Amino acid sequence: MWAIRRASVRIKSQPLSSVTFRDCHAKLDTSFSYIGDVGFGGSPPPLSDGPPHLRRFSSQARGPQSSFIGNHGFSSQAGSESEKELIKEDDMSGSESEPDNELDLLDTEEEIVGNNGGKRSGSSGLFKVIVDSSRPAKEALDKWVEEGHELSRSEISHTVFELRRRRMYGRALQLSEWVESQENIEFSERDYASRIDLIAKIRGTQKAEAYIEKIPESFRGEVVYRTLLANCVLTNEAKKAEKVFNKMKDLKLPVTAFACNQLLLLYKRTDKKKIADVLLLMEKEDIKPSLFTYRLLIETKGMSNDIIGMEQVLETMKGEGFEPDLRLQVVLARQYIYGGMKEKAKEILKEIEGSNLSENRRACASLLPIYALLGSADDVKRVWEACQDNPRLGDCVNAIEAFGKLKKVEEAEAVFAQMTKRWKKLSSKQYTSMLKVYANNKMLLKGKDIVKQMSETGCRLGPLTWDALVKLYIEAGEIEKADSVLHKASQQLHMKPLFVTYMMILDHYARKGDVHNAEKIFHRMRHDGYVSRYRQYDSLLQAYIIAKVPVYGFRERLKADNVFPSKLLAERLAQVDAFKKTAVSDLLD
Known part of the structure; x- marks a missing residue:
């Protein structure tokens, strides 16, 4: 049994703030500070002795008076330190997967792959019909059945699973x-949930929400709504996620640790001060945290440079009977490195390696990027040598990126050459790993060659590829070309660019004081569904400051988007306001 005391929210600039964990054996204070001027902390108010009153979600709710409740949701095959969004690709060779960031931490306690899960090895006849046919799927499937093939539940489940595994969401839909x-x-109900998940990935959450109204009422249960919720979380649609929860609450659907984890994941990226409210809810509802809950909290503490707090959460977790898994060990190692504690990171890496790395092959893919982050070229080389005789695709991709991070371009090219020789058909993800190396090392011509190879082999260029391509042009000083490439790609291929891709261009225009183009990118982001948030407004405001031109109606824009200016943003707004007043204008006034 555990509980979390609620901490007050104060809009003040302070380095650390605290929230209190307690269980029946011990009480542990941990703090959840974070980058920015708004934190939550101070003395926790006393909890009510009466039955907990859980308010409805509201994106406007602020401060110690707002109480936030979780909702139960998940998204099958959802995997996605940047704000990269869900990728909606339908690539014959396997689409680009989500990058290794916080979306990778999305809880996958269950996968929507059909009633029986369908997790058997090998591809089925039905799968081959869908993938290999050049005709519309309906025609190919009708013909397949007419030829006398049996269509079993197991066959369908397995095919859906295989399509999802390859992120071929369009064909799965x-x-x-x-x-x-x-x-x-x-x-x-699970079949309907699977359908909602696929609609959300391909057509967006609005279409998925509309589809729910077409489902027989008896099947509109928790699985259906939590699937919609998790997709809202994946795309950072906070208001819609809260709306979905309110609907679930109205339907009296249960609140679980899984639901709270979705909120923690959402607020970790969008509004960290709301984390305290989710933790309070879990205490009031007596919802026990899962390993994933602790992983999120540990990473949040680490990102706030609160290593002591991170270690306290870890000890609390162990006291509850949980042991760190590989993913949590990787999180800890990363945070120790970011916190300048390299020796502690090395201790964890030794634990991950074990006594024989050649026999512990599953650890190689995780070790390569961490050793690169440490700046240890010798260790990256050693880990790669342990698996290069029989590497997996993931090992190759991570080795390429690790060598690239260390500026070892020739070594990265050698791994890429081995990969292209071993696997004749590569996906855009594998090509993009090499493209990122060239982008990071400002090698424009070689980067263009990789893109040409992708085109010649039939790979579809998706959001991750555009991200690397945009960076390639920006690093080469060709911002207009980067802007043009992204605009044309999004128009011609009808796919949504990543949030960070847009922000690369917006930040570059802002640094140049190019207000016109900064506003253009800002509005394109809104058009593509990226609801304006603090990060976008901060960059846009920088453009006005550097250009030394007044900005009108900025506070009203912030208010309309429910963006509350931090102390730093308020100071910058004051700078821009100052441009409106001059000695002459004062005399005229």
């Missing part, structure tokens, strides 16, 4: 639509 149209196949 076509299969789901076709299956629902078959009168002899009865849809379950």
